[in-house]
Structures are given as C-alpha cells and as structure tokens.
Amino acid sequence: MTTTLISGANKGLGYETARRLVEAGHTVWVGARDPERGQRAADALGARFVQLDVTSDSSVDAAVATIAGDGGLDVLINNAGIPGPMRPAAELTASDAEDVYATNVVSIVRMTRAFAPLLSQSSAPTIVNVSSGMGSFGAVTDPERIESQIVAPLYQSSKSAVTMLTVQYAKAYPEMRINAADPGYTATDFNGNSGHQTVQEGTDAVVELATRGGSGPTGTFVDRSGVAPF
Template sequence: MKTALITGANKSIGFETARQLLQQRYYIYLGSRNLENGLEAVEKLKAESLTDLEAIQIDVSNDESVKAARAEIGKKTEVLDVLINNAGILGGMSQITSTDIAVFKQVFDTNLFGVVRVTQAFMDLLQKSVQPRIVNVTSGLGSLTLHNDPNWEYYNVKPAVYSPSKAALNMYTIVLAYELRDTAFKVNAVDPGFTATDFNQHSGSGTVKDAAARLVKYATINADGPTGKFLSDDNSPETGESPW
C-alpha cells in the first residue's frame, strides 16, 4: 500500500484529497496544525469506512513541529510515496504599500518556507519510493504572466502577500524538479482552482471535490507524467498548464 502525507488536511481541499486517495487505497498521514482537528477529521473519514489513515500534528511554520512529525511517521514507515504540500494562509487583502513586513514573514513562513521545511524533512523517506511524487498546491494568483494580462478574469485581484508567496513557491518547484530531474521524482505546482472554501469565505466557483481531484491526478501520475510544471485546468484547459 502506498503512503501519502498531506499537510493542512483536516478540512476543505486537503480533507477531500485525503478522502480521494483513501478511495485509491493509499495510506494517509493526515497532517493538521491542531491535532484535535486532525483526529476529528480522521473519525469523519473512518465513519465512511475509510480506515487506512491517521492524524499527524504538523505546523509547517514550526521547525520543531515538522521534525516531530518526521520522527513520528518514521516510526511507522520507511517509505513515503506522496507528499502534498497543501497547508497555506492568505494573509489578508491589504495594499502592498501598507502591509507590515511581519505579515510578509508570516505568510511566506507557511506558504514557501513551510513547503521547504516539510520537503527537506521527508526527502529521505520519499527517496525510498519507487515513484515519489511531490505536489505543491499553488494558485493562479501566483502567475506573473496572468497578473500582467488586463484581460485575465482575476486581473484586479492582487493580494499583497499571498500572490508573491505563491509566485515564489512556483519558482521553488521549478528548481526542485530540476535538481531531481534524473530521478524517479515528479514534482509539480498544481492550482486547484478558485474553490469555495473557508479560505475565501466560500466565494469560489469551484467545488472541493473537483479541486482535490486535480491534486490527486498529479499525486498519482505514472513515470511518463509531467514534472516541473505549473498545472491548471482553469487557465489553460487545452494543455493543462498555466503560464508562469
């Protein structure tokens, strides 16, 4: 049975991603910043007869929490097949000229540095997988090209900190995929789309089920699948790729 760690998986897209991977017979380490919330999420899935999972406390912005999560999972398995870096925060919609640097640090610490922390911590377990997969959950709001296109549907939506953090995450994904290019790894940045979740006060037009399906698609791709790509069905439905 293949194994997967999903950060921020106690609700919304992460939770549905766990459900869909469980349905494909993966064993899930359901990451949650708050362990109690994670345990509640596990019980909900077990009530659906999806039992191959357990909650893992992991705050991606905290070094010690990530190290503890790695140690805990390391006691249970020697191999991690899938890492989905899903945890993220918005940081508000204030103007970039007035946003305090502390907000930048907070958002980047989760959306970028958190991904780096977790990926580095679990790299040794991923390297033992026959087909290791890393999915970094990004956003169309991280596209430099789209943000410079006045005809883009979301041209006027420019979160001061969230967008820069996701653009940085996209660049990290490119460099990571390049470094791992001669291995079995597939590393991609995947945009789940503008999904109705707590993250955006349920203003999104997409469903959690469809969003999770996008993540699952690239978490389970075969050896001939893409790597080092910015993947989005919304922005380029013909190719499945988003402009950087």
C-alpha cells in the same frame, strides 16, 4: 499501497484531497496543527493523523519520525497555506510578509528538506506543491482572468515563489516527480466560499498529480484543464 501525507488536511481543499485519495486506495496521513481537529478529520476519512506545524522544525521532524516508523512515504502534498491580511497594499507590513512567507514558502523548503530522504526510499517519490493561479504571471496579466482583478501582493507573490521552488526542486531531485498545482477559484473558507468551483473540482489537479505513480513530467504547473501559465 501508496502512502501520502497532506499538510493542512483537516479542512477545505486538503480534506477533500485526502477523501479522494483514501477513496483511490492511498494510505493517507492527515497533517494538521490542531490535534483535536486533525484527529477528527482523520477518523471521519478513514485516514491517519499526524500533528504537523509546517512552520516548526521540531514539529516537521517529529512527523518524519512518525511516518518513517510506520513504513515510509511515497507522496508529499504541500497544501498548507494562509492568505495573509486582506488590507490595502500601503498598509501591509514587513511582519505581515514574514508571516505569509513562513507558511506559504519557507515551509516548502522545510518540508522538502525533511521528507526528501524518506521519499527517496520510495519507488515512485512524488511531491505536489499547491500553488495558485494568483501567483501566475500569465494569469494576473490577462484581463480576461479573475486573477488579474485581485491585488494581494503578499499572497500572490508567495505563490509565485512556490511555483519557482517547484521548478528548482524538480531540477535538484530528478529522480522524483515534483510538480505544482493550481486549484482554481474554489469555494472554501479561504475565500469566504466565494469561488465558483466545488472542492472536488478544486482538487482535480492535485489528485491527478498525486496518482501518477511516479510517471509523467516533473517541474510543471498544472490546473484541472492541463498545463497552466507560469
């Protein structure tokens, strides 16, 4: 039985990822900051709940202890993220940047450091970092892609950082499969449900990476069609 933890799994892409992985036979831990919402989501999914604030050392350490005490972990999906303020670039502040990077980037470092020892005990240790085509240099410079039409300096640069962290951690932990996924433009409350993809389509790449069973390449960036441009 594969055991998987998904951060930010009480709604949106995280929730759909949890649903699909439960359906695939994984034991899924729904990680969420809000205990009431997280437990409600876990109950609806037939999953387990663990309180998890990815911006807090103590919360992450407590989640490690809970999951370790219940048998361990095979797959970590770093899904939690925030868009940050949608204001003109000239109005963005250093405080705004700190908030976005704390959740989208620093949390990857915190979660990887905290869970790596537990994952190392698995026979198929896997990390999936949910990045975005919004952070792809190839996508944002391609006039035919929607990512090139959006100006969101903090969110987009944070997702570039997530993808680079993925590549570097893949080198640092060669015994693990560590990859990044681009969900694509998916209809969730993250974007006011304006995306053209369904949540199932948006989770295709994440689920595919999470169900490889420790095989396949590491340090890659993929979307539902295959390898994506960095």
